[in-house]
Amino acid sequence: MAGSSKKKSPLRRPSTGGARVNRGAAGPRYGVISLVAQLIDLLNLFDGPADAVISRFFKDHPELGGRDRPVVAEAAYCWLRYRYRINHLAQSGEGGPTVMRQAKLALLWSGAPEAIWSAGRSEDNEWLSRVIHVPVDNLSQEPKTCLPAWLYEQITTEFGPDRALSFAQAVLSAAPLDLRVNTLKASTQEVVAGLAAQGIEVLPIAGLEDGLRAVGKPVVGRTEMFQEGLFEVQDAGSQWVSKLVAPRRGDLVIDFCAGAGGKTLAVAAAMKNTGRVVALDTSERRLQKFRPRAARSGMSNFYTMVINDEADPRLNKYFSKADRVVVDVPCSGMGTLRRNPDLKFRQGPQGVAELVEKQKSILHHACQLVKPDGRLVYITCSVLKQENEEIVEWFLANNPEFRLRRWTEVLNPADRPASADQTADTFRLWPEDGESDGFFAAVLQRSKS
Numbered sequence: 364m365a366g367s368s369k370k371k372s373p374l375r376r377p378s379t380g381g382a383r384v385n386r387g388a389a390g391p392r393y394g395v396i397s398l399v400a401q402l403i404d405l406l407n408l409f410d411g412p413a414d415a416v417i418s419r420f421f422k423d424h425p426e427l428g429g430r431d432r433p434v435v436a437e438a439a440y441c442w443l444r445y446r447y448r449i450n451h452l453a454q455s456g457e458g459g460p461t462v463m464r465q466a467k468l469a470l471l472w473s474g475a476p477e478a479i480w481s482a483g484r485s486e487d488n489e490w491l492s493r494v495i496h497v498p499v500d501n502l503s504q505e506p507k508t509c510l511p512a513w514l515y516e517q518i519t520t521e522f523g524p525d526r527a528l529s530f531a532q533a534v535l536s537a538a539p540l541d542l543r544v545n546t547l548k549a550s551t552q553e554v555v556a557g558l559a560a561q562g563i564e565v566l567p568i569a570g571l572e573d574g575l576r577a578v579g580k581p582v583v584g585r586t587e588m589f590q591e592g593l594f595e596v597q598d599a600g601s602q603w604v605s606k607l608v609a610p611r612r613g614d615l616v617i618d619f620c621a622g623a624g625g626k627t628l629a630v631a632a633a634m635k636n637t638g639r640v641v642a643l644d645t646s647e648r649r650l651q652k653f654r655p656r657a658a659r660s661g662m663s664n665f666y667t668m669v670i671n672d673e674a675d676p677r678l679n680k681y682f683s684k685a686d687r688v689v690v691d692v693p694c695s696g697m698g699t700l701r702r703n704p705d706l707k708f709r710q711g712p713q714g715v716a717e718l719v720e721k722q723k724s725i726l727h728h729a730c731q732l733v734k735p736d737g738r739l740v741y742i743t744c745s746v747l748k749q750e751n752e753e754i755v756e757w758f759l760a761n762n763p764e765f766r767l768r769r770w771t772e773v774l775n776p777a778d779r780p781a782s783a784d785q786t787a788d789t790f791r792l793w794p795e796d797g798e799s800d801g802f803f804a805a806v807l808q809r810s811k812s
């Protein structure tokens with residue numbers, strides 16, 4: 364740290380906000396600790412995405428009021444982020460259910476008011492006073508880094524121990540809320556002013572003319588401006604990889620894995636409603652979510668198709684036709700752990716190996732849609748080389764009609780994230796370097812003939 368001779372541990376413990384632990388007795392808000400404990404028990408089953416488990420839990424507990432819901436949700440996410448450390452420390456307490464101590468620590472570390480986390484057994488509060496001072500560096504790998512051994516080892520092997528530690532620290536925080544101004548409907552200035560009028564402060568994002576970062580976590584989805592499609596919620600990293608598609612007006616763009624259309628919408632806005640965008644996905648449910656977003660955004664140049672798989676024969680009509688093919692493949696999502704901390708427990712080496720095979724197969728089929736001199740943009744929100752650089756190497760070795768175009772040839776200096784390596788051929792973002800999700804992209808250009 365500049366001006367400081369003392370090096371801070373990269374895995375420092377979370378702030379307790381200067382709070383001291385009281386010897387509080389069971390109080391009226393003890394129920395919140397108990398509810399967090401119940402939610403932890405449910406999350407511990409890892410039988411679905413955490414956000415779905417949390418919303419179901421809130422539906423099942425209508426007694427939880429608007430004041431306590433965000434507290435419970437934050438504590439649940441904190442537990443997921445720090446699960447290895449919290450569970451390790453919780454074992455050292457005595458008496459009472461261990462999960463109640465897990466819930467208390469999650470509430471404390473997620474910044475809940477003291478009146479909430481200090482309620483309950485005084486023995487647990489004594490335990491809390493002790494464990495918040497345990498030096499993190501003395502812990503073994505999983506409680507220290509809060510990453511599963513396989514992931515920590517893989518990042519260490521692929522990028523070295525410093526990167527593994529800085530990544531581990533970065534994904535212990537919540538992600539910021541980023542917006543993309545929909546230039547089909549509004550200018551950045553209009554959106555900034557409109558949000559300010561509603562008390563929502565946003566800041567510019569360097570290198571993203573249409574990108575804004577919210578101060579704090581305002582609820583933007585209920586604003587009239589959002590409902591009228593003047594902006595979308597989209598992580599800055601996702602906005603940059605969309606820019607790498609760089610479509611021209613009038614192009615035919617095929618988004619092979621369009622999902623709910625985060626990148627499709629950004630690409631379409633860049634095309635100013637000219638040309639055609641074909642949004643494909645194997646999931647009807649995800650494409651269903653894309654349609655209302657497209658309608659809200661004013662996008663009118665699209666067509667959606669649910670495909671059986673990447674080899675669906677209905678794609679033959681697009682062979683060698685597309686100017687741009689976007690391939691935002693299903694991936695491990697290890698770049699999005701700040702948003703989806705449960706993924707680190709739901710994913711493993713076997714799952715990643717299966718995804719790699721799927722990524723190769725999708726790429727193999729999607730590249731056939733690119734016309735001569737057209738481009739394919741391969742995208743993941745993973746940080747693992749296995750899903751990124753290694754896939755690109757495999758693809759280039761097997762498809763000599765494609766060459767890698769340096770990402771800096773596509774984005775002007777003013778449109779680049781400072782945190783991406785400007786000398787690399789492929790595009791890569793780490794959460795710890797620029798406060799976006801981790802993303803990877805490669806621009807693959809097909810030869811003219």
Ligand SMILES: C[S@@+](CC[C@H](N)C(=O)[O-])C[C@H]1O[C@@H](n2cnc3c(N)ncnc32)[C@H](O)[C@@H]1O
Nearest residue numbers: 620621622624625626644645646673691692693
């Ligand atoms: C990373 S997500 C896409 C996210 C989306 N592009 C966005 O920006 O919001 C990957 C998508 O690939 C889809 N998918 C999985 N297998 C596929 C396949 N064989 N062909 C096309 N899409 C597939 C999934 O349903 C999922 O929606």
